[in-house]
Amino acid sequence: MPAGYETVDIAGGTLLPGFIDAHTHIRSLSSAKRALESGVTTLRSASTPNYQDVTIRELVKSGVLAGPYMVAAGVFVTPNLGESVLADPRLGALMGGVNSEEELRTLVRINADRGVDVIKTRGTERAGLPHTDPRKQTYTQAQLSAIVDEAARHNIPVMAHAHGDEGGYAAVAAGVRSIEHGTYLSDRTLNLMKKNGTFLVPTFSTVVDLTEPGGDYDNPVLFIRGQHMLPALEWTVKRAYEMGVKIATGADTGYGPESVTRVGMEIANFVRLGMTPMDAIRSATSVGAELLQITDRTGTVTVGKEADLIAVPDNPLEDIRAVQDVVLVISNGVIVLNRLPFQKE
Numbered sequence: 001m002p003a004g005y006e007t008v009d010i011a012g013g014t015l016l017p018g019f020i021d022a023h024t025h026i027r028s029l030s031s032a033k034r035a036l037e038s039g040v041t042t043l044r045s046a047s048t049p050n051y052q053d054v055t056i057r058e059l060v061k062s063g064v065l066a067g068p069y070m071v072a073a074g075v076f077v078t079p080n081l082g083e084s085v086l087a088d089p090r091l092g093a094l095m096g097g098v099n100s101e102e103e104l105r106t107l108v109r110i111n112a113d114r115g116v117d118v119i120k121t122r123g124t125e126r127a128g129l130p131h132t133d134p135r136k137q138t139y140t141q142a143q144l145s146a147i148v149d150e151a152a153r154h155n156i157p158v159m160a161h162a163h164g165d166e167g168g169y170a171a172v173a174a175g176v177r178s179i180e181h182g183t184y185l186s187d188r189t190l191n192l193m194k195k196n197g198t199f200l201v202p203t204f205s206t207v208v209d210l211t212e213p214g215g216d217y218d219n220p221v222l223f224i225r226g227q228h229m230l231p232a233l234e235w236t237v238k239r240a241y242e243m244g245v246k247i248a249t250g251a252d253t254g255y256g257p258e259s260v261t262r263v264g265m266e267i268a269n270f271v272r273l274g275m276t277p278m279d280a281i282r283s284a285t286s287v288g289a290e291l292l293q294i295t296d297r298t299g300t301v302t303v304g305k306e307a308d309l310i311a312v313p314d315n316p317l318e319d320i321r322a323v324q325d326v327v328l329v330i331s332n333g334v335i336v337l338n339r340l341p342f343q344k345e
């Protein structure tokens with residue numbers, strides 16, 4: 001063994017590539033740490049209000065932070081920026097709304113100038129607020145096409161939030177790289193995703209969170225809504241998997257102290273919905289890396305890639321719940337969590 005290296009005995013456990021959470025809203029160092037210690041060595045931001053994701057990425061790149069590596073989205077491309085106009089003085093021009101082609105292109109350009117890796121936009125309204133209707137379309141296909149076109153000029157892909165089918169279809173037809181959530185997607189939309197290679201990031205655990213007390217969402221309206229959404233999303237995930245749509249994991253949380261969603265739970269849910277354990281693990285590793293276009297660096301245990309590695313005590317191919325018990329996290333070669341040696345029962 002070369003000098004300066006350390007041997008870690010994982011004592012019969014299983015070594016896996018670090019998890020990729022393809023839909024997060026991390027905006028603090030403490031949240032980034034919680035994500036990393038849950039086994040997530042790579043994140044894709046689904047927007048932050050103040051470019052915190054871009055800064056976290058730069059801190060990781062410079063070695064000040066051990067991880068997780070961040071694919072940053074910056075400010076959400078959404079009709080009403082609200083307080084996010086404070087993220088950059090140029091956003092003041094968009095205080096009246098982000099709807100015209102010029103406004104949409106302006107916001108994409110400002111994000112690109114601030115160094116984002118991906119643009120986050122929406123085809124439908126939110127599920128996580130009691131007064132919004134998640135099935136209601138927001139941007140039209142023409143608006144979404146303007147966003148995708150402007151992003152492409154900066155070599156940046158687009159991820160689109162969509163629960164309802166009309167907004168989801170419009171986003172896929174406009175050429176987004178991934179649909180986030182996808183609760184009410186029809187076979188027609190899923191077929192187009194399969195044909196175009198559009199990824200689905202169901203963020204299933206978050207819809208479970210709607211239906212349960214506590215967590216990121218604790219509200220009676222959302223509880224009722226979740227009862228309707230959850231079976232719909234189950235159907236979508238099953239159909240998407242059967243049809244061969246690429247599926248990646250996203251816990252859709254800010255990894256705050258109260259959050260109850262994790263990538264390991266997303267993997268376990270996928271298996272419950274019919275995925276093979278290996279495919280579910282791939283959705284959180286190699287497929288996630290493909291979605292983020294970083295397969296040259298991470299997503300598999302391969303010589304030459306970054307050492308983004310985790311260990312779990314048991315064999316997740318025999319019992320998928322093992323992925324929820326991460327005992328070792330190595331981020332780009334740095335040990336950031338080591339709960340070994342553990343006792344087998």
Ligand SMILES: [Zn+2]
Pocket residue numbers: 023024025046252253
């Ligand atoms: Zn989200």
